[in-house]
Amino acid sequence: MSGIAERIVHAGYGVVFRGVFANMDPERAHHLAFGVIRALPSIPVLSGLVERYSRPPAQDGVTTMGIHFPSRFGLAAGFDKDARAIGGLGLLGFGHVEVGTITAKAQPGNDRPRLFRLIPDRALINRMGFNNHGAAAAARRLERARRNPGRPVIGVNIGKSRVVDVADATDDYLESTRLLAPFADYLAVNVSSPNTPGLRGLQELDQLRPLLSAVHDAAGRVPVLVKIAPDLTDEQIDAIAGLAVDIGLAGIIANNTTIERSGLTTPAPEVEAMGAGGLSGAPLAARSLDVLRRVRAAVPSSFCVIAVGGVTTEADVQARIEAGATLVQGYTAFLYEGPTWATRINRLRRRRLRREARAAR
Template sequence: MYDVLFSRFLRHLPAETAHHLSFALLRLAVLVPGLRALARRLLAPHAPELRVRALGREFPGPLGLAAGFDKDATGYEALGALGFGHVEIGTVTAKPQPGNPRPRLFRLVADRAIVNRMGFNNHGAAAAARRLARRRGDVIVGVNIGKSKVVPEADAATDYALSARRLAGVADYMVVNVSSPNTPGLRNLQAVDRLRPLLTAVLDATERRVPLLVKIAPDLADEDIDAVADLALELGLDGVIATNTTISRTGLRSGAYAVDAAGIGGLSGAPLKERSLEVLRRLRARAGDRLVLISVGGVETADDVWERLRAGATLVQGYTAFIYRGPFWPARVHRDLAARLRREGHAKLTEIIGAGTAS
């Protein structure tokens, strides 16, 4: 049904319009008395073998929603009811900002991909903190923070620290995003000499009250990935999220006209699958099981999740596949993953984490 809806209606709307419409309808639907509870009963992961302990919490399933869908913490309960094991909101900045001019979100349907240059459009850290302070449900919520566009690069650490201070008390975990290609100069902060003071400032601001991870780009050179892993271990971070969107357009099936029309920005979806997995494997080889690794990029099926877990991920996230495959996608992935665990004789998910890596 969703495939028909997408092909005949949603794909003909501007991508950002379709997103806002779909998200609004989802938020409205769960306001119907009893519907959210029914959805959670039917769609949320309940198989005990899917549970995984990480970042001080027990996740009901490994597949979560990556940052970018719920930028302002307005629909995480509805998204959790669809079957995601966790929801990462944001990216949130210390200062409210409108983001880049529209249009800024584009589909490359032939590639099952999305190009975005949103530019961290959000209502600011204070607004997100107020919303999260009112939450009553049991959805695990991570908060992804980024740099305010108007803040000079030299003052980035102070800006991130302000967001962290406001949000640390209401997040289950926090992610420092230094890897979006859509804020000028942001990716420069991935260089270890700039990343160290930034992460130190965030750690000081949170007083280590919340697990902290850093999110990196797939376009980093291998030696820079190693350096980030070493820094995360040095500073006592809890983990790394790999990876954000890519600026590469290599190997796309979409025609040149469609790719050129989408323009600059970060590419997500199926074309990212191979590189995202490469980065995950490199991080695991460097850090072993001393860091929680969350893998995102090109995840579409339960087999993709299985492969990421065996490669060393503790948790996995999706975003673009949710757009293309619809609201029942996370529940379907968790159901298929539980079936494969049983079929292959595993009593629990943790038995396969890192099983495909060299000992």
């Protein structure tokens, strides 16, 4: 949309957020917004107008993993857990949409409340627990989504079903792979969420190698990436990066949410009362950049590295690209910035790329 219209919508969302959403249970607010986004493609006049002004700049496209991404900026896993709103999210300007985390078996996730806002920090704490309707149901929706010629690139993030023992995790991931890989542009193996018991232990090399090798083989030609935690040591990051390259994975997603709580503006008693879960948003920015640089230094230049964590502005996107990211994702800022977030980043990306093109003449 035009800069003026975009700013009006953004300002209006700010009023609605402060007056309504900030006083509402975060999960309920998410479902309300999600319903509108999901319905967007079914309103032809509105969807056409939104798509026209939200479209990413063509010069920001990149080809990686054998896939052409219309822009470097996309939506991270967590927002669309069941692959229900891919079309609407694409209309809002995201060049790719990573759905999930999807598990082989349907599961309700952890008990509510399980999503908390840290408004002074522009952050979230979640312990959702991979709530989703299972891989078989998601596969049917993904098959339909792929028929849309204007769809964004679709990534599918898979995780371990809660009822499955860690010892049987590989078979569980393989079930999801067999069901979902045929309808995914790429698969992301999530072994780094703090909200499923035992999951992060799968990042240990003796468990990670057979898991990733099996998923890579089962996925066939579909690129496979692994999503890692920001709480790993430098040595662990280097080891996983080396393993990913050795196995032949297509890339690494750096990174998931953190269990750290240091340096927050939100009062400590409030944070403590929220309980366990992964922290995302602006406080994660510095660590995510460090992890990104570490991963990029450990892998070949052609290896895809997707940066996620603390991305809010176009300047954040550019900083990740300059630090070596092939693609950049955001999520938490979407809840704070509203529906024109990707449009605004795309507009500023277009402006930046035009300046760079003029300077290069």
